Amino acid sequence: MKDDLSSLNRLLQETRNLVSFHHHCELDYPLSAELKSFLQPSSANIKTLPFSPTSSAAKPEAGETTGQDRTEGQTMGDLRHTLENCDHCPLGKSRQQMIFGEGAVKQGLALFIICDPPGPEEEAENRPICGAPRELLVK
Structure with missing residues (x-):
C-alpha cells in the first residue's frame, strides 16, 4: 500500500x-x-521536483547503447527507412502502411511531434495529422 x-x-x-x-x-x-x-501543492506537503527529462529514464545495462548512440548521424530519411522496415511488435507486423512525418528540417533543427495513432482521415490522406489539429499546427 x-x-x-x-x-x-x-x-x-x-x-x-x-x-x-x-x-x-x-x-x-x-x-x-x-x-x-x-x-498548487497540497497541504500534504507534496514537493514539486525540478524538471529533468531523464529523471525517470532507466540507465542502460552494461553492453547496451543509449538512444543517442543508436541514432547518431541518422537523417530523417534514415529514420523513415528504419521504421518502414520495423516489425518488432504486432502493430509493425500487421500495418498496411506507415504514416511518417512531414515538413522541413531547417538549420539542422527539427521539431518531432509524436501523436495519436492515425485515424481513418489520416490513413486516407497518408498524413500524420489532419483536420483541425493540422490547421492549428500550420498556423
Missing part, C-alpha cells in the same frame, strides 16, 4: 512538472479552477 501511495505521489509530481514545463515553454492550457488547484 505504501509503495502504491509513493508511486501515485511520484506520478502527481511528474504530472505537475510536465504542466509546469509546458507553461515555461509558453504552451498553456485553459486555466480552469480545477487545473489551477491541481498545480
Whole structure:
C-alpha cells in the first residue's frame, strides 16, 4: 500500500512538472479552477521536483547503447527507412502502411511531434495529422 501511495505521489509530481514545463515553454492550457488547484501543492506537503527529462529514464545495462548512440548521424530519411522496415511488435507486423512525418528540417533543427495513432482521415490522406489539429499546427 505504501509503495502504491509513493508511486501515485511520484506520478502527481511528474504530472505537475510536465504542466509546469509546458507553461515555461509558453504552451498553456485553459486555466480552469480545477487545473489551477491541481498545480498548487497540497497541504500534504507534496514537493514539486525540478524538471529533468531523464529523471525517470532507466540507465542502460552494461553492453547496451543509449538512444543517442543508436541514432547518431541518422537523417530523417534514415529514420523513415528504419521504421518502414520495423516489425518488432504486432502493430509493425500487421500495418498496411506507415504514416511518417512531414515538413522541413531547417538549420539542422527539427521539431518531432509524436501523436495519436492515425485515424481513418489520416490513413486516407497518408498524413500524420489532419483536420483541425493540422490547421492549428500550420498556423
